[in-house]
Amino acid sequence: MTGPLKNKTNYTGKKLLSVLAHPDDETFGMGGTLALYAQRGVEIHLICATRGEVGEIDPEFKETIKSAACLRTQELRCAAEVLGIQHLHILNYRDSGMPGSEANTHPKALAAQPIEKVAGEVAHLIRQIKPDVVLTFDPIGGYRHPDHIAIQKAAVQAYDLAASENFDDPEGLPPFQANGLFFNTIDRKFLKIMVWVLRLIGQNPHKFGRNKDIDLVALTDVDYPTHVKIDYKPVKKIREKAAACHASQGGIQMNKGFRGFITRLFGRPIDTYMQAYPEVEEGRKVQDDLFL
């Protein structure tokens, strides 16, 4: 077998758990990886902490829907089916919005929860699912979204809690130790190119995104090592189809629009990961598989 994941041919019985915050995180961050492993026979689980309640909905959807949460849950189910995510676990917290927004203080807002509480729920699910590998955001949640940061912290705690004798599981499940914990990172080279191109075309890289609340320049200050690169070229079309499910979040433009353009111009369809556990010894070459 040639191409991506050439080192392994059989993933039967393997399980992957992705721990994320909103409907659409599964597609825009690591959709290629999830689709690729699903196609290779890995059982894919997704924990989505919220239903994306405060996501800005494109105007044409506003009149016909009951709520953003309802629409975005539907979009999530659509994308999960396309990507091959077989098991969806929604935690029913509330989307917190970006820093300083009113939604931050809602009593059910994910970012307002004690991390231990969310971690306990995730740890229980880890004991239930028994994943080989667990994926989540990097410590700044990709682009500093408070919910991404909150669920990342919870996932890191949960990874240890699930394996600990001291965790009092609500159903009395025994400890479970997964093989690896990985953080999905944004390729810094890609980020720097984005900043450069935005400036070139007269846009402000400090105010990026649909809501102009992402400071790309500040993101280039932080760096994470790349331990694993997943080439998802064979499932690129599947990822694009999943992005189209998130129509209310501009999913269709996202394939065709600016980011799509930059990706085609400079990037290859590659997801990058930092391996958090087990710790990587210095000088190890970049791997092409999360199931090491």
Ligand SMILES: [Zn+2]
């Ligand atoms: Zn998100």
